[in-house]
Amino acid sequence: MAPTPSTPWLRVDLPRLRRNVRRVAEHAATAGVALRPHVKTHKSVEIARLQLASGAVGITVATIGEAETFVRNGVTDVFIAYPLWLDDASATRLRDLAIDARVAFGVDSVEGVANAARLLGATTAEVLVEVDSGHHRSGVAPDEAGTVAATATRTGLGVRGVFTFPGHSYAPDALAGAAADEADALARAAAALRAVGLEPEVLSGGSTPSLAHADTGVLSELRPGVYVFGDAQQWELGSCPPEDIALTCRSTVVSHAHGRVVLDAGSKVLGADRAPYATGFGRLLDHPDARIVLLSEHHAVVDLGGAPLPPLGSQVDVVPNHVCAAVNLVDTVYAEESGELRAWRVAARGLNA
Ligand SMILES: Cc1ncc(COP(=O)(O)O)c(C=O)c1O
Structure with a gap:
C-alpha cells in the first residue's frame, strides 16, 4: 500500500x-x-x-x-x-x-x-x-x-x-x-x-x-x-452527478488572503481548461456552491459563496474541469478503497505521437 x-x-x-x-x-x-x-x-x-x-x-x-x-x-x-x-x-x-x-x-x-x-x-x-x-x-x-x-x-x-x-x-x-x-x-x-x-x-x-x-x-x-471519473464539465452539463465523480485533487487550504480560500492546487495539477459554459476553473466536491474563480500555476482561489471558510491547513477535494487534462499532468494517481491507497502509474502519460 x-x-x-x-x-x-x-x-x-x-x-x-x-x-x-x-x-x-x-x-x-x-x-x-x-x-x-x-x-x-x-x-x-x-x-x-x-x-x-x-x-x-x-x-x-x-x-x-x-x-x-x-x-x-x-x-x-x-x-x-x-x-x-x-x-x-x-x-x-x-x-x-x-x-x-x-x-x-x-x-x-x-x-x-x-x-x-x-x-x-x-x-x-x-x-x-x-x-x-x-x-x-x-x-x-x-x-x-x-x-x-x-x-x-x-x-x-x-x-x-x-x-x-x-x-x-x-x-x-x-x-x-x-x-x-x-x-x-x-x-x-x-x-x-x-x-x-x-x-x-x-x-x-x-x-x-x-x-x-x-x-x-x-x-x-x-x-x-x-465516464470512468466524471469531472466538473460533466457535472455542469448534467451528464455526471457529483456523487459519481471518482477523481479529485486532494488539496490543502494554504491561505485565507482577502477573506477567500487559497488552495495549493493550480493549473499544473488541475489543468487550465475552461469551456465557455464552465462556471469557474473547477469545483469543490463537498461544497457545491463554491467556484474556483482564479487559477495560477500553484494557486486556486475559491469563492465559497458566503459559506464559512475551511480552516487553514485543512484539506478539500477539487473536481477538475477536464479530468483527462489533469491526469496527463501527473506520473501517478492514487486509488483509495477502505482507507488504503494504491499508486497507479499514468503509464501512457505524454505519449502524443
Ligand atoms: C475520437 C474520440 N472518441 C471518443 C472520445 C471520448 O469522449 P469523452 O471524452 O466525451 O468521453 C473522444 C474524446 O475526446 C474522442 O476524441
Missing part, C-alpha cells in the same frame, strides 16, 4: 470508479452494443484492465504511443480513433503493433488512406472512416465515406467500418441533439459504404455527455472515455 502523498495529489475513489465502469458496461450489454472505452482519460493499465474485465471488447486510444503502451501491457484489441498521417517511422511502429494485437486506425481523406497504404504495405491493421456528425473537427461528410473506404480497399487496406465523435455534445442542452446527429451521420456513412459494395462491421460513436442518448439501434460500438 502507498503512503499518503503530500498535497496536491490526484485521488481516485475506487468504489465509485468500479461503479462507473460497471454501469456503462451494463448499459452497453443491455443495449447489445460493444463498449470500447477511450483510455486517453486515465492512461492507466490498471483501469483498462477493470474496463476489459467488465466486458469492454477492446480499447480506444488517440496515438500510436498510447496503443504501444497498452499492447505492451497485455491489451490485444486497439482502435486508434484518430486520422493518422503516417511517416516512415510511425508506419513501422503501426505495422509492428498489428503483429502483436488487433489494430485499427482512423482515416478521413483519400490522400491519408493512400499514404497509409503505401507506407504500411502488407498489414492486418484495418481502417475506420471518420465522419463529421456536427463537431466540425476532423471527419469527412457522411456521404463521402464511401469514396475514402473504396480507396482503402483498392490500395490494400481492410475497412472495418465508420466512426464519429459527437463532440458538440459539450454544450448546455446539446446532449440528446448531438446523439441524434451521431446516429444520422453513422447511418448515412454506412449507406455510403454499401453503395460502393462494402458492408461496415462497426458503426462507432460515443462521447460521455451524449452516452445516455446514443441510438443503439444504429450504433454498434460506444467509445466514451471521461
